[in-house]
Amino acid sequence: MASLKFKYLRPEDLRKLASFEFAPRLIVEGYLAGRHRSLARGSSIEFRDYRQYVPGDEPRLIDWRIFARTDRHYLRTYEEETNMECHVFLDSSASMGFGDRVTKLEYASFFAAAVCYLVVRNTDRVSLQLFDEKIRLFLPPAGTTRHLHNVLHALERNKAGNRTSVAEALHRSYPLLKRKGTLIVISDFFDSPAAIFAALSPYLHRGFKVHLFHVLAPEELDLADRGLTTFLDMETDRRVVAHTEDLRARYRNAMQEHINALRELATRRQVDYAVARTDSHYFNLFDRLTR
């Protein structure tokens, strides 16, 4: 794999990623025994809990020592280690094409590629979904190198598309995911925070570990002094003529309010949320994934 040239997974990145390990401490549902804990009780050696015997349970699981002390039948349950599924949702709307040195989409693609690489390297399964207002591409979860190559090729072919609708994309993606796992949404979240979290609710209810990476260019956080400017919306082609001096402060406040709203909802719903500035290295974001 090292000999292949991928735009978003360069050899120097691979060397740096060698020291990283994507090991989210979450309980996953997996088909294979692996490094990740699973709520599926199995034959592993790690004790989880006791529970009363009900008819149908395997008698071999009864803890006879407890029966001897209490004269009741209890079963010992063990946590079964399994492989992890990681679902990467990458926003590919037109707004993600914004950025001076590097576009938000490129930045997000670098990050997504690295995540996918780390997941596959850990013998876990990773899926990739590219969406804008609808799902443009979905690569089902797999843990093979071939799959990784497909993912990387898909990222390279990916272009900024149409309008953003994160909530819509999440709604449509939900049926595609068979197992719960880690959901990584990389987007600029130009959508209503309430709608986004409403769309995330099924995932959270099902037990997904959700990471939201809010990709923003520095120019979006704080308008540069451009004087009188015609702002052309990259998604809607809407034009707004304004003087940056006049609205700089208000724009900054509005953007900050949007971020705060997302952060507040994320905290309330125990969702990891991080702002990913395109002027900072995406490696910094891995810290969020190891929590």
Next chain:
Amino acid sequence: MKFWFANLVLWPFLALVAVPLLVHLFARTRPPVYRFSSVEFILRAVRETLRVKRPRDWLVLFLRTLLYSAIVFLFLQPLFFSRGRLPGAFERKNVVLIVDATASMGCTEGSQTRFAGACAYASDVLAGLTSRDQANIVWLRARPVAEFPALGVNVPALRAALRRAPVTSETGNPLDAWQLALELLKDAEGRREIHVVSDFQASQWDRVHIAAPPGVVVVKFKVGDETASNGALSDVRIEPARPLAGETVSVCCDVNNFSSLPARRTVYLAVEEQRESREVLVSAWGHAVAVFQHRFSRPGAVPVTATLNEDRFPADDARWTVVDVREALRAGLLAREPGVAAAWRRALAAVGWIRVEPLAECDLASAAGLDAVLLAGDDGAALPALRGALDAGATVIWYPGTNLNSAALASSFGHVGPPLVGAPSSRRPSTSEGPTNADGASPENGSSLWHQGKTPHTLRIAAENDVVFRVFSGGEHGNPAGGSVYARLDLQASAVPAASLLMTYDDGVPALARVSRGGALFLWNLPLGREQSDLAGRMEFVPLLSEMILSSRTGGANLQSSYGPGDRLVWHAETAAETAGLKLLGPDGRERPVTAAQAGRGGVTSEAVGEPGLYRWESDGRLVGYSAVNFPGVESDLRALSTKSFGSASELQLSSGAVVAHLREGVPLWPWLLAAGVLLVLFEGLALLWAERT
């Protein structure tokens, strides 16, 4: 109220005023396009800022438009004319400057005279003319004259004339100057202006109203202080005006104070070899009289010089007069009644200073030169012929004749109503005494008024304080009312209502009455015949008669003509030889040209004299007389018309040099525009600061 622009060529730049508006309209459509991820938050911010930004934008647009306007107009150099019609850009101007050169313009205020200020203004006006414009100067003097015969383009010559022109001591004739200016402008084409440059002395201009005809712009330029104070010697009078040698006369010097504060002034009088002074306190805006007593030692023309201690306007602080001191009075006697005439002649012969001359009826018309005319027995026919003499101040003593013309009496003494008749008792023939006609004339001719009785009538003085009886007040000359009268003209007092009664008979019949008609006309109802009265033989008769003549001199009649600056002096020589060698010497001793001789009258006329003073007429080195030229009194009051009283509303009304300059040349508005620009910049900054904080 109009505007004019000094830099008209910059007019196209006025289009720059539209720059802010154009920038505002078109700059919005061409800002650089910036592809942005989402304008959602920008729109949200724009919506919030629009509430403040829109009014701010309009305010800033407005302020910047004003600022550009101010800057553009600043370079256009606008001039503001509050009044008056502006000349067209290529309109020819015809300007006549009426420059006041009268005596009051010589008043020094500050560092220069009013006249210098007027000339400076006039020169400025001329300097502002172009080579196409025409101008002329009319000097406001006693006889206004124009510098050029017509309007001319030789402005440098006019300015040179302004530099050379002296102020005169003359009074002015504004109306003549105005008419002359209008005459000069009559046929002029283009804009016509008359500039009246004067101190607008209230005493001279108060009643002068100059109405500008249509198409003529009048600019009045006032120089001098409205409240300038001055003291002046306004008159020197001799009382009586033609005294006799040896007679004590009063020299009255009128001192005027044209200021709001009382002034103490010293009057100096120089006459013959004597010099005296009097100090007078003159109230504010009032006048006082300094009286000197003097007795002229010899007959002839005697100059009298009165001066004041000097003040800021010394031209009117000296005055001269020439007194005709006479050796004797001349009295003419018309002797129709021999008795009375003889008595009068005898009495006057006893007085050394009255020379009696017999008069014939044909001489009456030429009796104006006489001091007194005595009509003995005139029936009234001579009175109309003496009208001229009376007007000239002569004294006429009329003893009515027996054929008294009642109409003459009525016209002379103011009788109105029924014809003159005596008292009812008088008209009835007295049974005891019977009416007697003095000369036998029939009563129908008026002789019925004469009564001769055997019982004497006594006299009484009706006006004891009258000047006629002043000489008798001491008693050394007796009682003029003494004596007995047997015959008289039987008049009632009501028959002479216009006369003041000096003496009456005991029954009220007027005995001596006087009417003032220029001179004095006495009705002498005092028969002097031996059978009629004993008055002629009494000691009081001579002083009474001589005092009547002496005291009745009005004498207004100073034969020396009074001249003012600008007048031509006239001298009537007695002989042709004297006329031939006659020359006039001015106060400075220099000879003045004698321009014309009045043929057939032996008169010599000088050219118009300028400065006040005492002028000497000499013939072959011999002094033959004086002529006094005095400062015109109307020029002494230096107060000017108030600005409010200037002209009609259609005229330009000015008060000071700066205002005049502004009215003629316009008020430059560039300083105001510059200040406005600075203020606009300040306002814009404040508006932006306010918007930013909001």
